[in-house]
Amino acid sequence: MTSAASTATGRPATSAMVRRLPEYLMIWVPLLLSAAHLISFSIWTIWISFTPSTLVPVAGWVGLRNYNAVLASRNWQIAFDNLLLFGIAFVLLSLTTGLLLAILLDQRIRGENVLRTIFLYPLAVSFVVTGTVWSWLLNPGIGIEKLVHDLGWTTFHFDWLVNRDMAIWTIVIAAIWQSSGFAMALFLAGLRSVDSDIIKAAQIDGAGPIRTYWRVILPTLWPITITVVVVQLQFAISAFDLVRALTNGGPGIATQLPALVVYDLMFQRSQLGRGAAAAVLMLLILLAVLLPYAAWRYVRGRQAAHA
Amino acid sequence: MRDRSFAPTRILTYLVATLFAAAYLAPLLVVVLNSLRTNEEIAQSSMIGWPQHMAWGNYALAWSGFCVAETCAGIRPYMLNSALITIPATIFSTLLGAVAGYAVSLWRFRGDVWIYGIVTLGLFLPQQMRLLPWTIVLRDIGLINTLSGLVLIHTIQGLSFTVLFCRNYYVAIPHELIRAARIDGAGFFRIFWRIILPLSGPILLVTVIWQFTHIWNEFLYGVTFTPGQQQPVTAALIALSAAVADIPQHGVQSAAVIIAALPTLLIYLFGGKYFVRGLTAGAVK
Numbered sequence: 001m002t003s004a005a006s007t008a009t010g011r012p013a014t015s016a017m018v019r020r021l022p023e024y025l026m027i028w029v030p031l032l033l034s035a036a037h038l039i040s041f042s043i044w045t046i047w048i049s050f051t052p053s054t055l056v057p058v059a060g061w062v063g064l065r066n067y068n069a070v071l072a073s074r075n076w077q078i079a080f081d082n083l084l085l086f087g088i089a090f091v092l093l094s095l096t097t098g099l100l101l102a103i104l105l106d107q108r109i110r111g112e113n114v115l116r117t118i119f120l121y122p123l124a125v126s127f128v129v130t131g132t133v134w135s136w137l138l139n140p141g142i143g144i145e146k147l148v149h150d151l152g153w154t155t156f157h158f159d160w161l162v163n164r165d166m167a168i169w170t171i172v173i174a175a176i177w178q179s180s181g182f183a184m185a186l187f188l189a190g191l192r193s194v195d196s197d198i199i200k201a202a203q204i205d206g207a208g209p210i211r212t213y214w215r216v217i218l219p220t221l222w223p224i225t226i227t228v229v230v231v232q233l234q235f236a237i238s239a240f241d242l243v244r245a246l247t248n249g250g251p252g253i254a255t256q257l258p259a260l261v262v263y264d265l266m267f268q269r270s271q272l273g274r275g276a277a278a279a280v281l282m283l284l285i286l287l288a289v290l291l292p293y294a295a296w297r298y299v300r301g302r303q304a305a306h307a
Numbered sequence: 308m309r310d311r312s313f314a315p316t317r318i319l320t321y322l323v324a325t326l327f328a329a330a331y332l333a334p335l336l337v338v339v340l341n342s343l344r345t346n347e348e349i350a351q352s353s354m355i356g357w358p359q360h361m362a363w364g365n366y367a368l369a370w371s372g373f374c375v376a377e378t379c380a381g382i383r384p385y386m387l388n389s390a391l392i393t394i395p396a397t398i399f400s401t402l403l404g405a406v407a408g409y410a411v412s413l414w415r416f417r418g419d420v421w422i423y424g425i426v427t428l429g430l431f432l433p434q435q436m437r438l439l440p441w442t443i444v445l446r447d448i449g450l451i452n453t454l455s456g457l458v459l460i461h462t463i464q465g466l467s468f469t470v471l472f473c474r475n476y477y478v479a480i481p482h483e484l485i486r487a488a489r490i491d492g493a494g495f496f497r498i499f500w501r502i503i504l505p506l507s508g509p510i511l512l513v514t515v516i517w518q519f520t521h522i523w524n525e526f527l528y529g530v531t532f533t534p535g536q537q538q539p540v541t542a543a544l545i546a547l548s549a550a551v552a553d554i555p556q557h558g559v560q561s562a563a564v565i566i567a568a569l570p571t572l573l574i575y576l577f578g579g580k581y582f583v584r585g586l587t588a589g590a591v592k
Contacts (some may be wrong), residue, residue: 018309023495027410030403034466035425038342038432041440048439104324117579118328120333124575126524128541132548132557133334135580136341136354136557146353177331185583202534209316238433241526245545262435272439279435290431 042283049276057272066277075264076278079256082168083285086257087236089169093228094176098183098228099221103213105184106191116188120181127178131245134174135161138246156282164254171239171255174246179235183228190224191217223300230293237286258282325567341561342366349557362558369562375546378536382563385543389523389570392539396461397518401511403462404469409503411470412477413485414495423474429467434527436462445532452534460532461522468521469514472588476510477503509581516578517585520571540567 049067052060070076101119105112123131137143140159148156160166194217202216240259247255249264262282266275327397341349342365343358371381410416411423441460446532450456480503488498492570530537544567547560575582 020495020552023410026403026406026496027414027416028343029430030408030463030466031411031422031426031470033463034470035422037437037440038425038429038461040468041437042432044440044443045436045438050472057439061452100323101327104327107320109317109320109324115324115328118331118574119577120583121572121575123572124520126526126541126571127422127566128524128526128544129564130334132544132560132564133338135548137337139354142349142354142555144355144559150352169579177334181331182586187588189488234431238435240434241541245548259433259435262438263527263531266438276439279438282433283340283436286431286433 006182009209012270045276046280049280050270051273053272053276054106055270055272066273067281070261070265070274070278070281071260073259075253075256076258076281078253079258079261082255082257083237086152086168086239088176090170090175091232094180094183095170095228097176097180099187101184102187102191105188116184119184122178123181125178127239127241128245130174130178131242133195134170134177135246138170138173139263143215146235152240161247162251167251167255171243174242175239178242179232179250186224187221190221192219195209226293226296230289233289234286237282237289258285328550338561338564342565344558346556346558350555354557365558365562366566367560369566373547373551373556373559373563375535375543375550375572378517381546382540382566384536384539385538388454388537388568389539389541391520392457392461392529393519395550396458396465396522397515399458399462400469400518401514404455404466404514405473405504405507405511406499407466407470408473408475409477409499410495410565412474413482423470426467427466427471427580430471439530441532451532454533454537456532457528457531457539459485460519460528461525463577465518468517472514472517472585473507473510475588476507480506490544509584512578512581513585513588516574516581519574520582523571541569 050061050063050153051058052065054203077259105115109115115256138158138161140146140157140162141159145156145158148158160170166253198216199212202212207215239257242257243249243257243260249256249260258278260284262275262278264275265271269275337355338357340358341354343361343363344356345360345362345365348359348362349356369382371383372379373381375385407426411419445451445459446457450459462508485498486503488502493501523539525539526541528546530542530545533539533542535546544563547563551560
C-alpha cells in the first residue's frame with residue numbers, strides 16, 4: 001500500500017503489518033496464484049515439449065524432435081489445413097452474418113428485443129449441446145436429408161457430415177449458428193454509437209440508405225471488426241468441444257483440428273512430449289494473431305493519447 | 308436507413324429478420340419437439356417432426372433412468388456434479404476477483420500494473436497449455452479425479468475474467484470517495500464492505516452470470532480430470548452419445564440435452580442484459 005502512513009497512526013510498523021495481514025492475503029494470494037500458474041504452467045508445458053516424455057513426464061532433452069514429429073504427422077497437417085479453412089470461412093461468414101443482423105436490428109424495427117434475444121441465445125448454450133444437436137440435424141440418416149426425402153424429394157443430397165471433403169463445413173455451420181450473435185452484438189453497439197450528425201449530413205447530401213451505410217457508417221466500424229475477427233480467430237484456434245461433439249474429428253480424421261491433436265497425443269496415445277509440442281504450436285498460431293493485434297492496440301492507444 | 312417511409316424495404320427487412328430468427332430457433336425447436344417423441348416415432352421418420360403423443364416419459368428416463376457407462380441413474384448425478392463444481396467456483400472466483408479488482412483499481416500498490424497485466428494474459432492462454440501441469444499439480448495435491456479439483460481450476464482460471472471485469476468497473480469510481488473514507492480511518496475491508504460492495508450490484512451480476520455460464524458449459528477439463536462418476540454434465544452428454552451409438556434413443560437424448568442446457572438458458576433469459584454486457588466487456592478487454 002502506498003499510503004500506509006495515513007492509516008497506521010504512529011504504531012510500530014510491524015504491528016501495522018500484522019494488522020493488515022488479512023488484506024495482504026486477500027489481495028496477493030489469488031493474484032499471485034493466478035499469475036504464477038499462468039507463467040509456470042506455460043514454461044512447464046514448453047519444457048515438457050523438449051523432453052522425451054511419453055506416458056509420464058521425464059527429464060531429458062530431445063531438442064526439436066517432438067516438434068518435427070508433430071509437424072511431420074498427417075494428423076497435424078490435416079488439422080492445420082482444416083484450421084486455415086475453418087478459421088477463414090467461419091470468421092468471414094460470421095462477420096457477414098453478424099453485420100447483416102446488426103444492420104437489420106438497427107432499422108428501429110418492432111420486436112427488436114425479441115430478435116436480439118433469439119440471435120444471442122446460442123451463446124448461452126454449451127458447445128457440447130450445440131455440437132450434439134447439429135450432429136443430429138446434419139446426419140443424413142435422421143436429419144435434414146431424411147426430412148426432405150420423407151417430404152417427397154428423394155434425390156435430395158445433404159451428407160456433408162459423413163463426406164470427407166465437406167465435413168469441415170458442418171463445423172463452420174454450427175460455429176456460425178453459435179457465435180454470429182456475438183459479432184452482431186458488437187456491431188450493433190458500434191452502429192448505435194455512430195454520430196447521427198454525419199448520417200444526417202450524408203442524407204442532406206442526397207446519399208441513399210445503401211450508399212450512406214457503405215460510405216459513411218460501415219467505415220467507422222473497422223476497429224470493431226478487427227476485435228471481432230481476433231476474438232473469433234481465438235475461438236477457432238482452440239476449438240475443441242464443438243468438434244468433439246459434432247464429428248469427433250471424423251469421418252476418419254477429416255475434421256481434425258489442432259486442439260483435438262493435442263488431446264489425442266496427451267491422453268489417448270500417451271505421447272506427452274509430442275502433445276506438449278502440439279500445444280505450443282497452437283500457442284504460436286494464436287500469437288501470430290494476437291501479437292499484431294496487441295501492437296495495433298498499442299499504436300492506436302498512443303495515437304488517441306496524442307490526439 | 309432509419310426511415311419509416313419506404314414500405315418495400317421495411318417489408319424486406321422484416322422478412323429477412325424473421326427468416327434468420329427462424330433459422331436460429333429451429334435447432335432448439337427440433338430438440339424440444341424430439342424430447343416429446345418416442346424413440347420409435349423418431350426412428351420411423353426423422354429428427355424433425357411433430358410429436359404424435361406427448362412422450363413426457365423421456366424426461367423421467369433422461370433425468371434418472373437411462374444408462375451411461377454401466378450406471379443407470381440418468382443425468383441427475385451429472386447435473387449435481389456440474390452444480391457442485393459451478394456454484395462454488397463461481398462464488399469464489401467472483402468474490403476474490405472483486406477484492407483483487409478493487410485493490411488494483413482503487414488502492415494502487417507496488418507491482419499492481421504488472422500483476423494485473425499478467426493475470427489478464429489468462430484470457431488468451433489456451434487451455435491446452437495448462438492441461439499437463441494441472442494434471443500433475445492435481446495429482447500431487449491429491450485432488451485429481453475430484454470435484455474439488457475442478458473447483459480449484461475454475462476458481463484460479465476464472466480470476467483472469469473476474470479481476471478484469473471488476474477492475475474495469477471500479478476504475479470509474481471517484482478516488483475522492485476512497486480518500487475521504489481513509490481520512491476518516493476506514494481500512495481496506497471496511498471501505499470495500501461499506502462503499503464498494505453497495506455500488507457493485509451490476510458488475511457482480513455480470514461476473515456471476517459470465518462465470519456460471521462458462522463453468523457450466525466447460526468440457527475439456529471436466530472430461531480430463533474426472534472419472535465417469537464425477538463428470539460434469541457436458542462430459543456425460545458425450546458419454547451418452549457414445550453409449551447409445553448402436554441403438555440410438557434420440558427422444559431420451561433430446562430430453563437430456565434440454566435438461567443440461569436449461570440452467571444457462573434460464574440465466575440468459577432472465578439476465579440477458581448482464582450476459583451481453585459480459586460478452587462485450589470480455590471482448591473489448
